[in-house]
Amino acid sequence: MNVDKYVKTLTEADCRKRFPKGYFAAVEKTSKGAGTVLIVMGVLFTPIGLWLLFLLGNFFIKEGLSNPVPMTGGDIAGTLFLFLIPLLIFLFGVVCLWIGIKRSTCSGDEWFRRIVEQSGYTESEIREFDRQVSSPGSIAVILSEKGLPGALLTKTYFVLEPGVPMKYNDIKGAYLVDYPETIYTGKTMKTIQRRNLAVFSKHWNFSRAYAKPEIAQRVQAMLLERNPGIDTADGRVLSDREYDAMEQEYIENGKRSRGTQTAGQ
Numbered sequence: 001m002n003v004d005k006y007v008k009t010l011t012e013a014d015c016r017k018r019f020p021k022g023y024f025a026a027v028e029k030t031s032k033g034a035g036t037v038l039i040v041m042g043v044l045f046t047p048i049g050l051w052l053l054f055l056l057g058n059f060f061i062k063e064g065l066s067n068p069v070p071m072t073g074g075d076i077a078g079t080l081f082l083f084l085i086p087l088l089i090f091l092f093g094v095v096c097l098w099i100g101i102k103r104s105t106c107s108g109d110e111w112f113r114r115i116v117e118q119s120g121y122t123e124s125e126i127r128e129f130d131r132q133v134s135s136p137g138s139i140a141v142i143l144s145e146k147g148l149p150g151a152l153l154t155k156t157y158f159v160l161e162p163g164v165p166m167k168y169n170d171i172k173g174a175y176l177v178d179y180p181e182t183i184y185t186g187k188t189m190k191t192i193q194r195r196n197l198a199v200f201s202k203h204w205n206f207s208r209a210y211a212k213p214e215i216a217q218r219v220q221a222m223l224l225e226r227n228p229g230i231d232t233a234d235g236r237v238l239s240d241r242e243y244d245a246m247e248q249e250y251i252e253n254g255k256r257s258r259g260t261q262t263a264g265q
Contacts, residue, residue: 001214006142019134024108024115027162031103031111038100042093049090056083111162119164120203129157129165141219143197143211151197151209151219158223160199163207168226173200175233176216177208177243198243199223204254206247 010018019026060079106114116126132138132154141151143160150161159165177196182189197216198208211219223230238246 001212003214003218006212006215007218008140010136010138010140012136014140015134015136015138018140022108023130023133024112027111028106028108030162031106035100035103035105038096039104040100042095042097042100045089045093046097047093049086049088049093052086053083053090056086115164118205119166120201120205121165121167126165129154129159132157133159133165139222141215141222143209143215143219153222153226158199158226160197160207160209163209164201164205166199166201166203166205166207168223170201170203171199171223171227171230172202173231173233173246174198174220174223175200175231175243175246176213176220176235176237177240178237179208179210179240179243181210193240195237196243198238198246200246200250204250204257206250208243208247 008014112126112130116123119126121129133152135154137155139153141153143150152159152161156167157165158168158171175198177198178193179196180191181194182191194210195213195216196208197211197219198206200206217235220232220235224232
């Protein structure tokens with residue numbers, strides 16, 4: 001695999017095309033597009049779930065009136081299972097609508113404030129990241145053939161789009177992870193293991209994204225060039241259980257750290 005075609009040093013023309021109004025304006029645009037897709041999915045799945053629940057409810061009400069026989073434990077379990085499927089479809093649609101609306105209405109300024117809050121950096125540091133990422137010389141990496149999400153490496157910062165930027169010196173670990181993902185094969189749903197790149201910061205932030213194995217290794221090597229102290233588990237591929245334990249530790253430590261900072265203010 002020719003990894004070089006997935007790694008590009010941005011020129012001034014590239015920056016004008018990709019970030020005409022800055023990084024956070026670009027994130028806003030991408031987020032609104034993704035939000036629209038989620039809203040469409042929500043609009044489709046929510047009424048389908050409600051319709052199926054109505055049909056099942058109507059059927060069992062009529063059946064109960066015409067044949068009032070006491071239900072056994074097995075009958076009750078089977079009935080609940082039948083209702084569970086349309087209920088999950090309905091809830092999936094509601095979640096899609098909720099997330100889609102939030103993403104569609106989040107402005108570039110709101111993304112900026114959110115990143116400042118999550119990153120552990122000051123506003124001036126995040127504005128410097130915005131300036132660097134929009135300047136020629138930054139490196140853009142397509143992590144998969146689909147192109148999204150991607151990675152950006154500036155003079156000082158690294159980010160898995162559209163996650164939280166991290167200074168190279170603040171990155172504690174960059175790991176290769178095999179993580180399960182459920183896909184639709186055309187006939188059935190199938191769970192497969194997909195290679196991911198996961199990056200952890202000393203500010204208790206972390207990002208993970210699907211990446212082609214060779215590209216994930218290249219990005220890992222690029223980060224090591226900028227900070228040789230980054231832990232990579234000696235290049236070993238972590239299991240999903242190892243990653244989940246690490247993620248949970250970061251979430252808990254991050255909550256404690258932010259709570260301590262808030263108490264000290």
